[in-house]
Amino acid sequence: MDIRSLKHFHTIATCGQFTRAAIQLHISQPALSNTIKSLENELGCTLFERSTKSLKLTEPGEILYKHAGNVLESFDKIYKEMEDARNVGKGKINLGMIESYRYFISHMIGIFKSKNPAVSMKVRELGPNDIVKKLESFDIHLGITSIANDHNNFKYIPIFQENYVLLTPPEHRFKNLTSIEIIDLKNETFIHSLEGFKIRETFIKACEHVGFSPSVEFETESLETACSLVENGLGISVVPESFLALNPSKRRNEVFIKDFASKRTVYLVYQPERYLPPPIQDFIDITLQFSNEIIVRK
């Protein structure tokens, strides 16, 4: 049993076929037959129930499949960490962030870059779920997100907090108001983005607390889409304040909700168990400092 055989085994189990797995692995089909034969020999049990027209994992096969997946993942991670270790000095940071933070983050990145001009950064714009996945698979070193999840071993550092405001179409009945109360929103149609699923829950609870259940008619991927739906008069939405500064437009109104105090927190997130080369440590340190400044300002 070695990684090669586990890789072969895993690919067959995933494909559900020797022939297709062979193509995927860029080897011949008999080579695969051999690998599995000797693997079964070594382990003393059959791994696949196989016939010419169907392929199924046996009980021991299922167990091995689970392990094989984990070990192969570990191997991928080793390669990624070794790449970081090799590049110490050269420096390269992979960062994934929710797109709506571009404006704020560029400031932080600016500070970092002025201190570490030799370090190259690859900034990807990802959804909150992708950030978690890509951190787990070591594809990104750092993430910037507003959703802090307790279930994994990630470390979250709060960077800043901001308020939410209500966004309405230009000709809405709130157009001459600067602030309203939640109860005024009864009978309105709501648009929410998946990006802010946390605020959605909080908001719905706040509505229920004052005695009504808001009708959420649209759910979109990004804040941008939510915003443009509002501009087209399809409903109203609750969005973070900073987003509006980033995307100025005269085709909508902003109204402050007096009795809705919930804030969104933006976090820097990373895996503390992973080896993080000096420039990344530096980025984290700068973020921590930034975080303190912001918190003092608040």
Next chain:
Amino acid sequence: MDIRSLKHFHTIATCGQFTRAAIQLHISQPALSNTIKSLENELGCTLFERSTKSLKLTEPGEILYKHAGNVLESFDKIYKEMEDARNVGKGKINLGMIESYRYFISHMIGIFKSKNPAVSMKVRELGPNDIVKKLESFDIHLGITSIANDHNNFKYIPIFQENYVLLTPPEHRFKNLTSIEIIDLKNETFIHSLEGFKIRETFIKACEHVGFSPSVEFETESLETACSLVENGLGISVVPESFLALNPSKRRNEVFIKDFASKRTVYLVYQPERYLPPPIQDFIDITLQFSNEIIVRK
């Protein structure tokens, strides 16, 4: 990079020498030189700072070493789980327990054996720390211990609880008493066994609570030794009740401590993530049932 090269690399790093590692791996020294050379080539970095008289891991080497250890451990576990998977039906259970539970456990094993006559059991007597280690390395399927540790992902099932009694030498001033209070123990010399480190802490706290700090003069490995030290008049000790039933002797006195209500709980412990074949599941089920019975009786 494959397991073979990781194994070679890991052995060299552990031995601190190519030559010795080669002997340990039962291969020639040039073969090792080759492995490391090609590994360094593949990863694009030096793994060892090497000269004829000293060998040291580089920074990337240190990182790889950590990972290699984990991956090699995973592989060992795969073999062990696959052995269980292969032997489904034949049945074999490795159990590790603290020796002082022999008496109780033999009852439970008896019930299990009468329901599963074909299953062979290997029962090892281990210290509490070894039980944790051997569960982690998949060397035993089940453990029986009185120390429940939150730090790992083990599952603990309480089997039974019992009281502690005070053990004194035959000619001790308590010899005609059946019960005393903690405060009466001021100025006594104590003997404790490592096996019961939990009770030791609880007991010391109880003493401090009534206003004195007990002097622990002896610490031994096993309850047996603690007991024999008491019999030889070197001090007094607090031991679980069941232990005395197991080891009758006239060379000591047993006294109940009225205001010390702490009990010891004995647990069945296992790793729920690990694949556990049907007979082991059965053993766990029987234990759970046993556990309920005991708890009802209390």
Next chain:
DNA sequence: TCTTCTTTATAACTTTAAGTTATCAATTCA
């Protein structure tokens, strides 16, 4: 039912790489 297609297994062969022995170069230490 026979033919065709698909899928895995077997056989014979090639090539790669892991391991071997012999030897060298460098360093420590008596």
Next chain:
DNA sequence: TGAATTGATAACTTAAAGTTATAAAGAAGA
């Protein structure tokens, strides 16, 4: 300085991973 120890290099052997060609078995369509 010379013996001893340690890792690197060179040349060779061998085991195994992969190749192509082909067989066997089951499913599907005419």
